[in-house]
Amino acid sequence: MPAAPADLFQAIEGERHAALAVSGGSDSMAMLRLAQAWGGTSFTVLTVDHGLRAASADEAAKVAAWCKALGLPHATLSWNGPRPATGIQAKARQARYDLMGQWCRSNGASVLLTAHTMDDQAETVLMRMARTSSIDSLAGILREGEWKGLRLFRPLLGERRQDLRDYLGALGQPWIDDPSNDDERFERVRIRKAMAGVNAAGIAVERLADMAAEFQTLVNWQEAQAAAFIGNSVWSRAEGYAQIHPYGRSELSPAVWLRVLRKVIQHVGVGSEPERAEIERLAEAIARPGMRRTLGGTIFWNRGREILVCREPSRVPALPVAIPDGGSVRWDDRFHVAAPPGSVIQAARTVPEVLRDRGGPRIVLESQPVVRLPGGTWVWPGFDPAITPFFEFRPRHDL
Secondary structure, eight states: OOOOHHHHTGGGTTOSEEEEEOOSSHHHHHHHHHHHHHOOSEEEEEEEEOOOSTTHHHHHHHHHHHHHHHTOOEEEEEOOSOOOSSOHHHHHHHHHHHHHHHHHHHHTOOEEEOOOOHHHHHHHHHHHHTTOOOHHHHTOSOSEEEETTEEEEOTTTTSOHHHHHHHHHHHTOOOOOOGGGGOTTSHHHHHHHHHHHHHHTTOOHHHHHHHHHHHHHHHHHHHHHHHHHHHHHEEEOTTSOEEEOOTTGGGSOHHHHHHHHHHHHHHHOOSOOOOHHHHHHHHHHTTSTTOEEEETTEEEEEOSSOEEEEEOGGGSOOSOEEOOTTSEEEETTTEEEEOOTTOEEEEGGGOGGGTTTOOSOHHHHHTSEEEEOTTSOEEOOBSSTTSSSEEEEOOSSOO
């Protein structure tokens, strides 16, 4: 039998409203019944109908009926976007989380619970072992995470699937068996079926889950080391760039240094998430004073006493952006800009005349916004809210 509900859901005690991701399978139905038994917060059940199988709408309706009988609120979310020809599971997963995340933000749910189990953890570790030796990957599924700012929690990560099914059987609670779980076109299905042989070789699900937990401990330690270095040696500037100072750099392991660089890229840039190999090449390239390299929408410039990191000017949109009637707009997904309605924002690199008399590194200045007021005058936004136009650096990721 699974652990006591009070233990499973202790981490979200105090949350006013949580959402449960329930497909109708045994794992998610067990989470639903355990959450109901706990009753420590208000839950809404979310079911995503991907529309990939003829029976999917009926299955979502069945979950809704079970929730109604149990007195739990339920919402069905439909995926109406285009279907890719390849990578359907990955695209469906992204669509699923996007839909549930949007619902949570619109309905005041502060955390989304998913029903990943110890069996899922073991399968994930085996899948990743076939592709990488990265400790972040081998740490597997985290008990807590986030999706585009929404908190994720996985209460059943320490539970075996069969124990959950036995629990549902004791309650007389049916569940839905998804036929795609037997489709060997999908890697996870192949791994799941191979687990019998893995167990016979003495590699138990529990041992793989324990290994993931050990890697998670190492990841957490490296993250703490990176955070300590950032707190002492990385300065985030209101103008939208960062400075990395050498204090303590020699004491960092290469793995921790890569974490620092990744976090700075996420903070300053607006590009795609770089791969580890790309960050490794960046670290090697910027080791020498005078070197510049671009990655993830940023420029790294080793200036000897510091490494300056700023937005890559050529990636900043060149087209003007009008200030709406509300008087403010988010620009380049980095800055909150406030100016009189009718003003226009442009990247400074596209208005050479405003750059002539400005001090500071030109690559920083070129990536900043400038504002043309309704009368035609170009002005450089200020950082003091009392000054109009005003702009504030609001990165997608904090350091």
